[in-house]
Amino acid sequence: MTTRNAVFALIPALMALPAAAQAEMGVSEFTLDNGMQVLVRQDHRAPVVVSQVWYRVGSSYEGRGQTGISHLFEHMMFKGTEQYPEGEFSDIIAREGGRLNAFTGRDFTAYFEILAADRLPIALELEADRMANLQLSAEDLATEREVVLEERRLRTDDRPEGRFGERYSAVAHPGTGYAHPIIGWADDVAGTQVDDLQNWYEQWYTPANATLVVAGDVEPQAVYELAQNYFGDIEGAAAPEVHDPEVLSPPGERRLIYRDEQTRVPQLRMGYEVPSFATADSARDPYALLLLATVLDGGDGARLAEELVRGSQVAAAAGAGYNPMTRLDGEFSLYGVPGDGDVEAVEAALREQIKRVQENPVSEEELERARSQLLADHLFELDSVFYQAMQLGMLETTGAGWETLAAFEENIRALTAADLQAAAQRYLRADHLTVGIMLPAEAGDEA
Template sequence: MTKTNAVLALIPALMAVPALAQERGAVTEFTLDNGMQVLVRQDHRAPVVVSQVWYRVGSSYESRGETGLSHLFEHMMFKGTERYPEGRFSEIISREGGRENAFTGRDFSAYFEIMAADRLPVALELEADRMANLQISDEALATERQVVLEERRLRTEDRPEGRFGERYAAIAHPGTGYAHPIIGWADDIAALDKADLQGWYQQWYTPSNATLVVAGDVDPQAVHDLAREYFGPIPGRPVPSVADPDNLDPPGERRLIYRDDQTRVAQLRMGYEVPSLATAEHARDPYALMMLASVLDGGEGARLAEKLVRGSGVAAAAGAGYNGMTRLDTEFSLFGVPADGDIEAVENGLREAVAQLRREPVSPEELERARSQLLADHLFELDSVFYQAMQVGMLETTGAGWETLAAFEDNIRALTAEDLQAAAQRYLQPERLTVGIMQPAEGGEQE
């Protein structure tokens, strides 16, 4: 059972007992009687507060025929309630000197406000109202559907990189919701109707499937009292179980050759299926994968820039990355752009860089440079109150747990070169690899 499912399974019991608060590190946790989780991170450096409501639903919860529903519903959440008609929500936040917006990911949908600290009740009242009383009309749906289809056209259909990315994801993540785009497939978006949106609202937009994250110049008990005042009266509903596929054995190397008549420069994308913070069986592996990505692509002194760009010169650009904040297995990714059109030379260079990670431990100097850079980036980002809230919400919603944030520095400091090599040997294998190549269509020019 995943952590999310375990929490949801406890909802009936939580509703029968008084809410409890527990402090661990810089975050204070509460649970309302209706199952809503409240996480508060104090930062008193400025009289500012960030409030975010995270729902455990995103594009990976969708199946073919309903792709894009989470993202389209995000648009609908701004269409108003009886008490606050369309436009009134944003007008109030703006009048109070705040900012608001929303975002949808593969594993979550989230809505946020940034306000003066004493204006937090305004944000919570508005969010609670649309959690319980959203109005969905055919007219609003028709408008927002066209907005989303236009967004899809501009970001994906009219861009070679967008078309390539969708095709790559489809073969890189077979059998999971990560195989389809967050924005959805155009034919699914066009077919969604009012009943689909109302059903989505009833299924997922309930306190028992939501986490309120508040960060900034606040008192945890005062936040708890406000959350109980505004969200407490909303009944918690049972949430459907999610039929995620079990982690499959590595399916074998997959390869995509995509020719596009609008691209003039070949691009290479490679990705190894690897665990996330939520799915890892070995606790150190996600942190080792972060460090491996930094060894390859952590600044000008990193291996890919040193060997493929400035060294052999086969690549005009090359990089690597790893994002462990997903609820399913994720990807250790690499990319490259050839300097002279020789995509094979770039692929060979990236494969050799991975093989070296498997073959031998990184040097002490590389290990410390990667460690220092990760810690510096992390501490710099924590300077933002919004980023603090984002990290807490994303870690909790994807199943890693908000406590992971406080343990990040210790976990990075504890890593050895042997940990990195073991993770590379365990996961950076051809059986886990997807290779995607985008190149000009036959007869097209190559720069």
């Protein structure tokens, strides 16, 4: 356990300043001596700052029996320190006119504040304090465990889509850290003890395992100096290497049929296990998959809407998507809701769509349209300061690196129809495919 010295021992101006790795995208990168990374994205449109502390730990780091601990720990981070007891953190930020919250993903746990730009030091002081001085008690845990179990009921246990989603992930990612839910199995949440949380804290909540992302109306050098002031004295070992074994490659085609008593409309999910920014052999492959998803479902004019929803009308809704920001291999996803209940017909139509992009190059018109959409969306994303910070944090914690952003446009422009076809042939293969179907209970099923 590290303890932060309350005195600012080091005056940054007297030290050799690390040259900020200044790149395109207006991002500046610094590293503190204790290994903590600092990224600053300037956006001077409004007198606002977004501060996010990202830790490289999430549900995919959890072992058997400890599922949900990343998320439960995230809740416990609001339980206070000696200097700022429970409730103080939130009260201070609220009084300063700010907002705060936190989120846990498969690959990260992150804590954020949004404030008037001149209040940034307040957020940094509070975050540094709980990085070093969090107090965990059995009493607080007992209450918070109930809160998390209520959250689980709300999101998962009481919703057919939630129940289906957990089953789908378990089948789609066999043997990997993505197989279990982020919120954890209820049994594991109920069984987590203070010691488990304390170990989790000591292992993962170290400066060397954290990235501070600050976006908004700030100057990079000033942010660096503040970060040095508040976080610079926190000590801590490097986080343990996380070991993700190579499992089941290829996993083989899998099929899940789930009947749910409360579901009223059948639903289909299909997913091909594919590389992410972090795991791709060729840096271009994720962009080819992004373009393919856009050709299929970039909007109402794209293939799935044109052919499945309006043309054959086999589907009332259909879609495709791909998120390249994952630490492990990701998923190229398809979904469909049958118009008349015939879910197999939707599956056949989606498989036919995949076959088509494998057998024939997409037309130049379609490729150009998909490029225009991805590049425009990339520009539109700059409108949200919060999302800009999110993007940097996700790229860092999933191992892609924030510099990935700078290569986006070049890669999207460079890819050809032949590249897309090759990617479809290489990655959208049946032995990487999961088909998940949720159906209403059959008549007579109900207990």
